[in-house]
Amino acid sequence: MIDNLMLGLETAATPQNLMWCFVGVLLGTAIGMLPGLGSTTGVAILLPATLTMEPVTALIMLAGIYYGCQYGSSISSILISTPGDSSSVVLTLDGYQMARKGRAGAALAISALSSFGAAIISLALLIALAAPVSSFALRFGPAENLAVILLGLATIVSFSGGNPVRGMTMAAAGILVSTVGVATGFSTARFTGGSVNLLSGIPFIEVMIGLFAIGEVLHQIRRGGERPIRTRFRDLVVRRSDIRRAIAPTLRGTGVGFGLGVLPGAGATLASFMSYGIEKQVSKNRSEIGSGAVEGVAAPEASNNAAANASFIPTLSLGIPGGGTTAVLLGGFVIFGLQPGPLLFETQPTLVWGLLVSFFFGNLMLLVLNLPLAPVFAQLLRLPYSYLYPVIVFTSMVGAFAIGNNLFSLWVVLAAGVVGYLMKMFDFPAAPFVLGLVLGPLFEKSLVQTSNLGDGNLLILFQQPISLTLTVAAIVLGAGPSLLRTITSRRADRAASDVAPDVASDAASAPVELDRR
Amino acid sequence: MKHTVVTTALTVGTVLALTACSGASGTASSGGFDPGNRVTMTVPFAAGGGSDLSGRAIAEGLKEVTGSTVTVSNLEGGSGAVGYSTFLGYEGKSDQLLATETAMMALPAVQDVEFTYEDFTPIMKLGDDYTIITVAEDSPFTSCTDVVEATRAGKVVAAVSGATSLDSIVFSLLEQDQDITFDRIPYESGGEVVAALLGGHVDVASLNPGEVTGQLESGDLRALCALAPERYDYPLLADVPTGLEEGIDVAFAQFRGFIAPGGISEEAMQYWVDMAKEYAQTDGYRQYIEDNYMQADAAYGVDFTAYLADYDADLKAGLGLG
Numbered sequence: 082m083i084d085n086l087m088l089g090l091e092t093a094a095t096p097q098n099l100m101w102c103f104v105g106v107l108l109g110t111a112i113g114m115l116p117g118l119g120s121t122t123g124v125a126i127l128l129p130a131t132l133t134m135e136p137v138t139a140l141i142m143l144a145g146i147y148y149g150c151q152y153g154s155s156i157s158s159i160l161i162s163t164p165g166d167s168s169s170v171v172l173t174l175d176g177y178q179m180a181r182k183g184r185a186g187a188a189l190a191i192s193a194l195s196s197f198g199a200a201i202i203s204l205a206l207l208i209a210l211a212a213p214v215s216s217f218a219l220r221f222g223p224a225e226n227l228a229v230i231l232l233g234l235a236t237i238v239s240f241s242g243g244n245p246v247r248g249m250t251m252a253a254a255g256i257l258v259s260t261v262g263v264a265t266g267f268s269t270a271r272f273t274g275g276s277v278n279l280l281s282g283i284p285f286i287e288v289m290i291g292l293f294a295i296g297e298v299l300h301q302i303r304r305g306g307e308r309p310i311r312t313r314f315r316d317l318v319v320r321r322s323d324i325r326r327a328i329a330p331t332l333r334g335t336g337v338g339f340g341l342g343v344l345p346g347a348g349a350t351l352a353s354f355m356s357y358g359i360e361k362q363v364s365k366n367r368s369e370i371g372s373g374a375v376e377g378v379a380a381p382e383a384s385n386n387a388a389a390n391a392s393f394i395p396t397l398s399l400g401i402p403g404g405g406t407t408a409v410l411l412g413g414f415v416i417f418g419l420q421p422g423p424l425l426f427e428t429q430p431t432l433v434w435g436l437l438v439s440f441f442f443g444n445l446m447l448l449v450l451n452l453p454l455a456p457v458f459a460q461l462l463r464l465p466y467s468y469l470y471p472v473i474v475f476t477s478m479v480g481a482f483a484i485g486n487n488l489f490s491l492w493v494v495l496a497a498g499v500v501g502y503l504m505k506m507f508d509f510p511a512a513p514f515v516l517g518l519v520l521g522p523l524f525e526k527s528l529v530q531t532s533n534l535g536d537g538n539l540l541i542l543f544q545q546p547i548s549l550t551l552t553v554a555a556i557v558l559g560a561g562p563s564l565l566r567t568i569t570s571r572r573a574d575r576a577a578s579d580v581a582p583d584v585a586s587d588a589a590s591a592p593v594e595l596d597r598r
Numbered sequence: 599m600k601h602t603v604v605t606t607a608l609t610v611g612t613v614l615a616l617t618a619c620s621g622a623s624g625t626a627s628s629g630g631f632d633p634g635n636r637v638t639m640t641v642p643f644a645a646g647g648g649s650d651l652s653g654r655a656i657a658e659g660l661k662e663v664t665g666s667t668v669t670v671s672n673l674e675g676g677s678g679a680v681g682y683s684t685f686l687g688y689e690g691k692s693d694q695l696l697a698t699e700t701a702m703m704a705l706p707a708v709q710d711v712e713f714t715y716e717d718f719t720p721i722m723k724l725g726d727d728y729t730i731i732t733v734a735e736d737s738p739f740t741s742c743t744d745v746v747e748a749t750r751a752g753k754v755v756a757a758v759s760g761a762t763s764l765d766s767i768v769f770s771l772l773e774q775d776q777d778i779t780f781d782r783i784p785y786e787s788g789g790e791v792v793a794a795l796l797g798g799h800v801d802v803a804s805l806n807p808g809e810v811t812g813q814l815e816s817g818d819l820r821a822l823c824a825l826a827p828e829r830y831d832y833p834l835l836a837d838v839p840t841g842l843e844e845g846i847d848v849a850f851a852q853f854r855g856f857i858a859p860g861g862i863s864e865e866a867m868q869y870w871v872d873m874a875k876e877y878a879q880t881d882g883y884r885q886y887i888e889d890n891y892m893q894a895d896a897a898y899g900v901d902f903t904a905y906l907a908d909y910d911a912d913l914k915a916g917l918g919l920g
Contacts, residue, residue, distance in 0.1 A: 125672075129658070222799030223783065263679060266760075266784030269709065270679070280680040281673070400812045401793045408644065408789070415651055415889065416658075422812015530783050534755065534799070 085434045086208075092435025093442060098141050101134070105142035106443045109149020110450065112165075114157045116290045117480025119166040120150035120389075121405040128413050136417035137432045141439040143413060144393075147406050148200065148440070151349070151386050152447050155192045159378070160185055160461055161473050163294035167285065168349035168385040170515050171357045173293050175370060175377025182373050185462055186317030189455035191375055192382045193448055194324065195331040199383035200444040202332075203339045203390040208437055211426075214391075215398040218343040223530035224541050228551035229344065230524045233351045235559030236358030237513045248513045251504075255517020256524065258283050265526040266533075278489040285518045287481050287493040292511045294477040295494060296501020298470050303506075317456040327379035330360050338384030342391030348404045349388035353381035354516050358558070390440065397425055397433055631865040633693040637668045639856070640696040642681020644674040648788060648806060648890070652724065652854045653697030655886040659877040660695075668695075677701060677760040679711050686713045688859040692866035695721070696859075700764045700852045703906065703913050715910065719858040719867055720902040722874035724883070725892040726851035728826035729768050729804040730838060732819050734795050737802075742823040742844045745802055749778040756780040757791040757800040764852040765791075765804040767913065768825055771848045772804075795819060806852065807835060807891035825849055832891050853909070854892070855902065871899040 092098065112123035123146050131139035154165030158172035159180050172192070179188035206214075221229070237252045261272045262282030273279040334356040341352040360380045361370050370377040392403025400421030402408035414421045419429060426433050461469075481490040504511050535541030542552050637660070641653035650672060657668040673681040678701030688694040696718070706714040733739050739748065748754050758766040769780055783800055785791045788809040794800045796818060804825065813819035814834060821838045824830060827849045829840055841848050858870055877883055878896050887894045897905050 125670075129654075129670075132658075219793060219797035222794065222797055263677070265786055280683060395793070399793070399796065401789050401796075405644075411789075412650055412654065416654065418885075418889070420812050420815075423816040423818055424812060526784075526786065530785075533781065533783050536781075 082208075085430060086438065088430060089434030089436075089438030092137060092431050093141065093439040098138050098435070098439060099442060101138050101142040102145050102439050102443050103446055105145020106149035106152075106447050106450070109146035109151075110153035110156075110447070112146065113150035113153025113155075114165050115480050115483075116157060116163045116165055116294060116477050117286055118483055119154070119286070119406075120147045121409055122483070123147075123150060124406050124413075125409045128409065128416070131413075132416065136414075136419060137435045139417065140410070140413065140432065140436050141443075143410055144436060144440065145443045147410070148386065148389050148443060149447060151389050152193065152196050152451055155196075155382055156189060156458060159188045159192060160458060161294070161469070162297040163473060163477060164289060166349075167289060167515065167519055168353050168388070169381075170289060170293070170350070170512055171353045171381040172378065174357070174512060175372075175374050178371070178373030179375075179378065180459070180462060184373065185459035186456040187319045187323055187375075188373075188378050189458055190319035190452055191323055191327050191378050193451035193455065194319070195327055195334065195379040195383040196386045196451075197444055197448040198331045199335040199338060199386040200390060200440070202335050203342075203387035204437070204440050204444075206339055207390055207394060211394050211398045214343055215394050218395055219399070220547060221344050223527050223534050224545060224548040225551065226344065226523070227527035227531045228542060228548040228555065229341070229351075230520055230527055231555040232551050232558065233355055233516070233520055234524070235555040236355050237516060237559075247509055251509055251511070252513040252517040255514040255519075256521040257517075258288075258514075259285075259518050259521025260525070264529070265522070266529050278487070282522065283518070284490065284493060285515065287490045288497040288518060289515055290477045290481050291494040291497025291499075292501035292504070292515065294473055295498025296505055296511070298473055299498060299502035300505045301466065302470070303502075317459055319455075323375045326366065326375045330356075330364065330376040330380035331383040333359060333363075334380035334383030335387040337380075338387030339391045341384075342388030342403065343394050344403075348392055349385040350516075350519050352384040352388040354512070356380040356384035362558075393437075396421070397436075399423060400425065631692075631863070631869040633664070633666060633866070633869065635666050637664070637666045637693045637695060639668050639670050640681055640685055640694065641670055641672045642674065642678040642685075642696065642701065644672055644787065648727075648809060649678075649697055649699055649854075651808075651890070652699070652886070653856075655882065656695075656697060656724070656856050656877070659880055659882040659886075660873060662880060662882065663873050663876040677705065677763060679705055679709065682713050683711060685859060686717055689717075690861040691859055692862040692870075694859050695856050695870070697854070698857045699854050700767070701760075702857070703910055704763070704767060707910070707914055715857075715903075715906045717860045719860055719862055719870075720906060721856050721858055721867070721870045721899065722877075723853050723855035723895070723897040723902045723905060724878075725887050725894045725896065726853055727764075727806045727808070727890065727892045728824060728849065728851045729765055729806055730810070730824045730826075730835070731822045731841075732795065732803050732805050732810055732814075733801065733822060734798060735818050735820060736798075737820065739802070739822060741839075742841060742846055745822065746772075746776050746778055746846070748801075749776075749780060753781055754802060755800045756782050757785055757794045757803045758782050759785050759788050759791050764806070764850070768804045768848065768850050771850055772825075772846065775846060775848050792819070807832070808889070811891060826851070826893075830891065835891065850912075851893075853905070855897075867899065874898055 109123065112118050124143050127146060128143065131142060150166060154169040155172045155176065158164045158169040159176035162173045162177040164170045164173055176188045176192065179185065234252060237248050259282060261279055263270050263280055270280055337356040337359060338352040342348050357377060357380055360376045361367050364370060364376045366374055366376055392407050395401045395403045396407040396411060402411050411421050477494060478491055481494045501511055531541060532539060542548050639653050639657040641650050643649040654670050657670050661668045673684055682702060682705065685696045702715050705711045731742050731745065739745050745754060756769055758769060760766060773779055785794060788805055791803045791805060792810060792813060795803050810819055811834060814821055821835065823841050823844055824838045825841045825848045830836060875898060
């Protein structure tokens with residue numbers, strides 16, 4: 082282990098590799114900030130440019146882009162409610178609220194610090210546990226994946242604030258919209274109306290940009306008269322108490338992110354949603370979450386970074402991509418003449434360990450880059466909105482166009498923008514919708530697979546220990562809060578009926594009570 | 599995850615600067631036809647898969663011989679249907695190419711799509727990629743005969759990487775040849791299928807050698823038989839018997855190559871065929887074939903079209919549609 086780390090250090094710490102690592106994280110931050118341009122696209126675009134480099138240098142730079150994006154995408158979420166990547170959607174909740182309160186600098190700093198903390202912890206776990214964790218991850222078959230997705234959907238309850246029904250409605254709407262296109266295991270198109278553009282479904286990145294960026298701009302214009310956020314310098318800097326409050330959520334977020342990142346599939350996005358949901362249940366300041374709490378920034382930010390690192394486990398130790406970006410990186414391995422697979426650690430120790438050690442340097446660079454820049458970026462909000470809005474709309478449109486290089490993306494953004502505006506007007510939460518849209522296809526795929534595996538009987542979910550545990554957890558998380566409320570309201574009813582025996586305490590009173598909350 | 603990969607001048611200026619550095623040399627002359635400086639290679643599958651690798655290898659090779667920038671654009675979805683259907687709309691555009699494989703033939707055969715291979719201009723077939731029946735290290739099966747016997751005795755779960763993918767067709771042919779039935783679980787890529795095999799969630803899979811060499815070398819997966827006309831020459835696979843040796847008369851390959859849209863000029867087609875022939879002489883081409891354990895068997899233009907006509911007949915006959 083020590084030998085390997087020394088070997089990695091020797092490789093990663095050469096001036097050339099350090100320089101390209103820096104170029105990677107810098108580009109990653111920039112790419113992440115642009116809406117629509119995520120890490121997958123960024124790495125794929127830059128892969129051909131690295132072909133003339135040494136393989137290890139190229140991979141160090143490409144990986145730098147990947148985790149640099151995780152830092153960058155949260156910046157635009159926090160400042161202008163425009164997520165750069167689906168894993169930063171959650172940051173538009175508390176991060177953006179903090180910015181509205183004039184605490185953008187603190188939110189950015191917390192996001193950088195928790196990202197860094199999560200990256201270092203998950204990296205240590207990655208180095209120490211890659212082999213056992215990857216064999217554990219393989220035990221996740223269709224039933225287990227279905228259970229994980231159910232667990233993810235159950236966290237929606239936490240997002241809906243006072244009204245779980247609205248949250249679930251939006252999540253269901255998201256899943257419904259995700260059924261457009263061709264499903265796994267079949268080749269027939271559904272709900273496409275003959276449009277080739279819709280064959281691969283309603284593109285969720287475009288929807289996300291529309292819902293959040295355009296929707297927010299429209300919403301602000303309607304309210305009108307908003308003045309730029311004037312902040313005192315004191316508020317720009319992160320307070321010691323903020324950091325103290327961020328520690329526990331960062332650790333929890335890291336755990337959730339690492340666990341989910343190891344599994345191929347939704348990874349970072351699901352992890353950020355779930356860790357936010359968990360904070361809403363367990364945090365000391367849970368009542369503040371949703372209105373600009375440090376915890377609501379730290380936890381999802383930590384989890385999406387941990388997930389990004391963890392997705393390297395199946396990639397490096399099995400040769401199976403842990404997500405979209407690592408799939409592109411694996412393609413890079415092959416182009417460089419490296420055979421991905423279980424033997425990579427043995428046949429290419431310099432490369433693997435050099436790459437892993439470079440993560441330490443890269444994350445350190447990102448921290449040094451992002452902390453001082455946080456108050457600077459926060460100054461952006463001092464711009465009058467008449468200047469800020471066009472910039473937001475412009476970058477959103479450019480980002481959307483870049484995804485598919487076609488005008489269809491722009492129409493999707495505009496349509497989603499109007500929908501996002503209406504959702505804000507009538508107070509329907511957008512985050513559950515995005516979660517539904519992202520998880521929908523994965524949910525359907527695992528459902529089809531699980532059902533095939535069980536000959537149509539889904540009780541197979543309860544026959545294996547992992548899927549059993551996860552399914553039960555999903556049920557508890559999904560139904561728990563409302564059950565709890567039902568029980569407490571019944572108690573209240575009973576207490577009331579003790580005082581006034583003629584008040585009926587039938588079961589029907591419970592749901593009524595629920596609606597009122 | 600849905601992601602489309604493109605280069606966009608507006609977004610990342612630095613990108614252009616960097617790609618420009620890795621620019622290529624070479625001359626383009628074929629009856630004065632010039633596709634322009636920006637050629638797009640559509641890959642109808644996600645980044646990182648077999649089609650993506652071939653698309654990128656061809657793009658790199660063509661960049662070398664033409665001097666044009668060849669950008670890879672992944673247009674995945676619907677087991678390839680999205681990419682091919684979109685490509686149908688590029689009719690007459692001679693700066694558009696597509697990294698093709700079996701889906702071009704399988705989708706029209708079994709699904710309601712608007713294209714057939716006759717709507718496009720076939721340019722080059724790189725070679726053939728057969729599949730090998732693969733199981734996990736701890737599987738009870740030691741030969742393809744074992745697998746066939748097991749399906750007769752009970753349930754054998756096969757992973758397939760798409761409704762109309764090569765492995766799905768191979769299993770159909772195997773079922774017809776041996777009069778058996780597999781339980782199928784659909785996945786979305788060869789990588790997912792490998793993970794399912796390793797995790798013990800499925801019993802058997804039919805994979806291209808290039809998808810499993812890492813696992814075969816390490817011993818985590820075992821190759822039972824190659825559904826190819828002859829044994830492989832590659833040392834790693836030389837000991838794997840063919841299906842025919844075990845009495846299974848199935849040998850069906852995935853071809854890989856690239857096509858241009860329909861309705862392009864004669865000169866444009868000739869230009870791409872010439873470039874393809876030049877590409878076949880490069881080290882990049884040989885390297886690609888070897889890296890992916892394929893059988894080099896190139897065909898160009900009208901010869902490729904003739905091959906596709908035969909393939910279409912075989913495929914339909916195999917699927918009981920002919």
